[in-house]
Amino acid sequence: MQAKKRYLLLVASCAFLACAYFGGYRARGAGGRASGEGAAGARAFWRGGAEEEERGRRRRPSLRPLSPASCRMDTCFEASKCRGELAVYVYPSEGPASPSYRKVLSALRQSRYATDDPSRACLFVLGIDTLDRDPLSPDFVHNVPQRLQRLPFWNGGRNHVVFNLYSGTWPEYSEEGLGFDAGYAILARASASVSRFRPLFDISLPLFHKQHPEKGGEPGAAVDNNFPADKRYLLAFKGKRYVHGIGSETRNSLWHLHNERDLVLVTTCRHGKSWRNMKDERCDEDNREYDRYEYEVLLQNSTFCLVPRGRRLGSFRFLEVLQAGCVPVLLSNSWRLPFSSVIDWNKAVLWADERLLLQVPELVRSVGAARILAMRQQTQLLWEQYFSSIEKIVFTTLEIIAERIPGRARRDALAWNSAPGALVTLPQYADTRDAYPFWLEAMGTSPPGPNAFTALIYCQLGAPTHPTSPLYRLIKNISRSRYIHRILIMWANDRPPPPRSRWPSTPYSVPLDIIDASVYSPGMGISARFQPHALIETAAVLQLDEDASLTADEADFAYTVWKDFPDRIVGYPARTHFWDDAKGAWGYTSRWTNEYSIVLTGAAVYHRYYHDLYTRWLPPLLHKAVAQTNNCEDILMNCLVAHVTRRPPLKLTQRKQYKEPPQTAGARSPWNDPDHFIQRQSCLNTFAAVFGYMPLVRSRVRLDPMLFKDPVSNLRKKYRQIELVGS
Incomplete structure (x- = not known):
């Protein structure tokens, strides 16, 4: 009987505990849903509307990583905010800012x-x-934790990018020494260590000087074919050393490698306020040896340059060596190199172990001349594409983040590690390399699509009312080309285009389409001439002004x-630019000389990819100008192509006139208007200011058809009609 009672009591107790447990679970679930609804209501602006908020609450798990240290893009980043082009919202400046950070914000x-609309922002x-x-720096900003909590969209740091060059202070210089909790924000920081770096989430930055330019930047010091491979010094270093403390072990031992012949590694103790009190027995000798060498001379005359760690893992010397074209030899164990997730640094640097310092001479002597030249050229490529300005460093950071967002297109290693670099390679343009104009020669292929060009005629003056009008003759000439695929008329006239019956007839295989330019609002500032039109199916675009007097042979030869x-x-x-010392500005001229830097797009062929770059890549300031x-849209297109390729355009034949004379009595060509040239000079200086340098490149190369002016039989000439066109 007692056993039966005990059994019943046990069953009742279990039933009671089960009811309490499951009832409490449901209560907690209801309470959690209620609190979640309140939080979701508070985040309605963040999620972009009530409908998305409700859908996200029902179908998507909340982003709750175990800790910020375990952040990944799928756990700490709200990808639903990133629709279309990458949009970045910069908060209004708050409190003092260093010159470097002002450059970062200005570039953005x-x-x-x-x-300007935070509801559209992805970052x-x-x-x-x-x-x-x-905290010992004069640029240290106080009360950052309190300021972060006042930000309206902070949200624990999600979708925020925090830029940092220096963390920690004497004597540890710890990476954790930010002085505030960055939460789930992406840290774009210099001197990042492998152990503290969150792969595929954080960004490793280079350490740059306060004088680093905001835009443009100085070119690399080594030319493409910088012979000989071996320079006067095999390995060089000149810098300060630390008598004690973190970072002192390596630099204090460099004197063991210095032989004054091919290995020049000199240091000084003269830094800091109390260096005389802290100096050791080698300081005086080191200082004397240090004064014998000029730093810039060593950089330019050394094959390899040592880049040891400083107090932190990174140092200014890394970018200085890259620019000089001296192959970096890194002595900074566990340093996460800048942008290492996309840049293949094995093509540009050598790694050495701080614990095996005496093996460095053997390491550099083992590198052959061919590899030295390849590495030197790669240093120049990486410097110019990603590091020569703060703007490029910031934009590279944003492009890396954009590729990590789920569902976004990614560029492969070739785009990141070969010219012209990933910053000018739009991944949404194509998913194959042969669709771009840059790597066709390296791949040994031709542009995809038909072996033909699309003629795009910009029309804003009039209509082909009779067979003698310039536009009528131009269409007839171009339609006779052997390589014509389609003729597009970009109608930019205030009047509606005439009916199709009034346009000249073209061969059946050459369709003629009319595009209304008015759909492109002038307020947008984006030229209708360079829109990436869907009807352009060929890689090549022959851009023409309506009054151009181009023949079929000239079009074929250009293609x-x-x-x-x-x-x-x-x-x-062709036209050229020049520096006017009297005005202290860039000038523009159409004078007939052998030198040129601009080929006007009124009669020119180029790749259709530049339509995408012109429309989607150029900053708004240039479109506004x-x-x-x-x-000035033709000048801007020339600046864009020169900026991307670092090469000049190509001029064909020596022809002075390429436009038909005005048809109307009293009409005046804009080319003879003085205001026309004043405007173009103003544009040229505006473009140089926005790019941060003058991108145009001068050339004296002119390409003519072989034999086209020789006194031989016309039957031997391929482009016979070019000779008949007046020079």
Whole structure:
């Protein structure tokens, strides 16, 4: 009987505990849902509307990583905010900011990434200066934790990018020494260590000087074929050493490698306020040896340059060596190199172990001349594409983040590690390399699609009312080309286009389409001439003004030459820029000389990819400058192509006139208007200011058809009609 009672009591107790457990679970679930609804309501603006908020609450798990240290893009980043082009919202500046951080914010606010609407933003950048988090620094900003909590979209740091160059202070210089909790924000920081770096989430930055330019930047010091491979010094280093403390072990031992012949490694103790009190027995000798060598001379005359760690893992010397074209030899164990997730540093640097310092001479002597030249050229490529300005460093950071967002297109290693680099390679343009104009020669292929060009005629003056009008004759000439695929008329006239019956007839295989340019609002500042039209199905675009007097032979010859130079502008009318010392500004001229830097797009062939770059890649300031003048879009296209390729355009034949004379009595060509040239000079200086340098490259190369002017039988000439065109 007692056993039966005990059994019943046990069953009742179990039933009671089960009811309490499951009832409490449901109560907690209801309470959690209620609190979740309140939080979701507070985040309605963040999620972008009530409908998305409700859908996300029902179908998507909340982003709750175990800790910020375990962050990944799928756990700490709200990818649903990133629709379309990458949009970045920069908070209003708050409090003091260092010159370097002002450059960072300025580059972002003037870029194509910037948005003034936080509801459209995918990424958020602080207006609070977080670059220098050393409390001993004059650029240290106080009360950052309190300021972060006042930010309206902070949300624990999600979708925020925090830029940092210096963390920690004497004597540890710890990476954890930010002085605030960055939460789930992406840390773009210099001197990052492998152990503290969150792969595929954080970004490793280079350490750059306060004088580092915001835009443009100085070119690399080594030319493409920088012979000989071996320079006067095999390995060089000149810098300060630390008598004690973190980072002192390696630099204090460099004197063992210095032999004054091919290995020059000199250090000084003269730094800091109390160096005399802290100096050791070698300081005086080291200082004397240090004064014998000039730093810039060593950089330019050394094959390899040592880059040891400083107090932190990174150092300014890394970028200095890259620019000089001296192959870096890194002595900084566990340093996460800048942008290492996309840059193949094995092509540009050598790694050495701090614990095996005496093996460094053997390491550098084992590298052959061919590899030295290849590494030297790679240093120049990486410097110019990703590190020569703060703008490029910031934009590279954003592009790496964009590729990590789920569902976004990614560029392969070839795009990141070969010219012209990933910053000018739009991944949404194509998913194959042969669709771009840059790598066709390296791959040994031709542009995809039909072996033909699309003629795009910009029409804003009039209509082909009779067979003698310039536009009528131009269409008839171009339609006779052997390589014509389609003729597009970009109608930019205020009047509606005439009916199709009034346009000249073209062969059945050459369709003629009319596009209304008015759909492109002038307020947008984006030229209708360079829109990436869906009807352009060929890689080559022959851009023409409506009054151009181009023949079929000239069009065919331009296309034939372009196929060998698909990354450049190839055409007939040429202009040049020059520096005017009297005005202290860039000048523009159409004087007939052997030198040129601009090929006008009124009669030129180029790759259709530049339509995408012109429309989607250029910053808004450049589009605005073109819209205000309604004059300079052809110059801007030349600046764009030269900026991307670092090469000049190509001029064809020596022809002075490529436009028909005005048909109307009293009409005056804009080319003879003095205001026309004043506007174009103004544009040229605006473009140089926005790019940060003058991108145009001068050339004296002119390509003519072989034998086209020789006194031989016409039957031997391929482009007979070019000779008949007046020079």
